[in-house]
Ligand code: ANZ
């Protein structure tokens with residue numbers, strides 16, 4: 078038998094699938110639908126092995142479901158707007174559009190060489206006017222529905238990328254891409270009102286039972302629901318022009334008797350009033366602003382306060398007054414921008430109080446502590462307990478005290494219960510060129526005017542220069558200066574473009590009818606295909622992309638573009654592909670392609686292929702350009718073929734965990750490809766006459782079939798791989814023992830169908846070798862013969878006086894008497910009995926045997 082030649086076979090089968098238009102999905106089809114989607118890639122230049130893993134998983138599901146009789150939708154597209162295209166334009170003087178489309182062409186070829194069962198007829202690039210015109214339409218519809226607003230807001234300004242960042246794009250006070258320290262600026266911005274849906278986005282998480290629990294928890298925390306009270310503290314004497322009272326939001330009204338101060342945000346209106354004629358206060362406010370609004374920065378910064386000299390009356394005891402501070406740890410953006418400080422039970426308040434000598438009063442005593450001696454010094458107690466030092470609350474639990482305070486203050490009209498969310502509205506304005514233009518025209522007389530739908534798309538101008546920093550749209554007067562659609566006066570286009578997260582928030586809906594010219598979606602198609610049955614992607618998108626998409630579905634529902642609320646019924650987050658790192662004697666990183674590994678004497682050593690010099694093997698890390706530990710899928714496919722690469726990324730570890738890419742592993746996968754090829758050919762031509770091996774082989778084949786079914790459904794691809802190995806071993810054995818051609822071919826056929834979702838090209842070649850008709854990619858999944866799965870023997874553990882002493886194998890239909898006889902005859906049991914005879918033998922059928930002596 079000749080070796081299997083992937084280089085020759087793979088393109089041949091890809092053409093065969095194309096010619097049969099096998100993966101072009103029709104919306105009208107009587108079969109049940111199945112929508113499987115992998116997160117679409119950003120066209121950065123080339124695909125990396127992370128993509129290979131992601132798409133291989135999706136492809137297994139798609140091909141399997143297809144074989145199971147589903148009408149499968151498995152599309153692919155490009156998340157094509159974004160900063161790298163502009164950076165390339167700046168660095169290499171290439172047009173962002175040309176750069177992007179060139180990358181798409183390269184990456185599409187690469188994906189096609191993987192043999193994925195994708196419906197390329199539905200391909201989308203988000204930078205295509207045929208896509209973003211509909212996004213502009215959605216924006217206008219959302220605007221009309223009140224789901225979009227415009228307001229000035231403090232924004233995170235990235236001074237290196239010259240752009241506004243969403244809070245989510247600020248990590249530890251730095252821009253997520255540039256790593257630059259983010260500044261705060263006041264700008265007029267467009268916002269999607271995602272916070273209107275906070276309650277729904279939160280409660281609907283419970284229904285997403287095919288999402289990883291950890292992702293649901295992350296979303297829940299991000300939405301951040303708090304139940305509390307808004308309480309008014311009246312000012313002892315309000316300064317001129319200021320409100321009479323300061324309202325705080327608290328989740329701990331039970332601790333009200335522990336209050337020692339009030340603190341307001343630097344941007345609180347009262348602070349502004351006071352600062353009018355106080356330069357020292359103005360300086361302090363400036364200082365607070367520089368800290369920004371990033372939670373991490375606030376949490377780690379030293380607590381700073383400014384004593385306003387004002388006091389407020391305690392709402393539960395008007396004779397008691399509290400000082401009012403301006404404090405850097407209070408955010409204007411959350412709650413009411415004011416808090417009451419309870420140092421004994423809140424760490425930030427305690428740090429602050431200790432610094433400014435404000436003292437503390439413990440009011441919650443932990444269970445088991447003596448209230449008489451319970452004191453707080455450096456560590457606040459934020460748990461539950463019994464109320465102390467709290468007048469009418471004394472002796473109550475914290476929960477009871479919460480209700481008692483709420484009831485009393487509400488009755489007095491100084492408080493209301495309030496549900497507060499951490500989720501902010503989504504600011505989508507970006508001061509960038511390479512994004513979807515916001516379809517608005519600014520007129521001095523009419524204000525911001527929507528571009529009429531008939532005038533869409535607002536197309537990006539093609540000729541742009543990035544010679545000077547900033548947004549080229551601002552400088553393009555021909556593009557920018559247009560008449561007002563309302564009054565005809567000279568007006569200006571909005572030059573901000575949309576956050577690229579908008580593009581990816583509805584692409585999965587567009588895939589259901591991407592050919593539509595005059596509407597974003599077709600209701601019939603969108604309602605038929607959505608929700609996506611299985612979405613697969615990186616956990617790094619667990620919060621933003623998924624939350625924004627969930628918002629978009631709801632907004633599209635409100636505007637009539639969808640009848641569905643949840644975009645993704647099933648979600649799977651796959652692990653990364655990681656790799657060893659290599660460093661030469663001079664400390665420079667060496668790419669794996671230049672490494673030769675040696676395992677002589679059982680120690681792994683690395684040598685440079687060119688110089689022969691020994692190279693140090695470093696830790697296994699996420700593949701990154703900076704550490705050069707990347708492998709190029711093209712190289713792997715060129716030397717081993719796509720099936721080997723696919724098999725390897727599916728095989729080595731559970732799909733949700735990281736997989737370590739090793740040359741040895743890939744070689745192992747390549748050998749397995751040849752082994753399958755050889756065995757299938759042997760099976761096709763065996764002239765075995767004996768039938769002895771037939772029964773166990775049939776059993777092994779149907780067992781593997783049933784096991785793969787179960788594990789594919791749960792996306793446990795590594796276990797599917799293991800079942801295939803088991804069947805291959807069984808087939809090998811049977812062929813040696815001599816099985817009939819009929820049974821060998823049946824088993825080989827099942828084997829080929831099991832590998833077809835994972836190694837589709839090899840499977841086709843084997844299918845032909847077995848003399849089967851048509852394409853295995855188009856063949857229905859074989860039916861499991863359940864009768865073959867019944868075990869004819871079972872192994873029972875035997876305990877003597879509660880201790881396990883032996884395993885005894887009996888026929889699975891054996892009755893109690895037969896089991897007892899077999900147990901007592903067992904050598905290990907006899908040894909353990911040491912001549913004693915058991916007083917009692919308890920047989921739990923199918924489970925265990927207990928002997929009492
Ligand atoms: C008094 C108090 C006593 C509080 C106590 C806590 C413990 P979550 O759960 O995140 O909603 N807070 C309210 N608004 C704030 C703002 N704008 N900036 C900073 N902190 C703010 O947190 C609610 C708690 O965070 C509130 O309850 C308030 O402090 C603080 F023993 O009120 B608490």
Ligand code: ZN
Pocket residue numbers: 520521522523524561562563564565566568
């Ligand atoms: Zn006008």
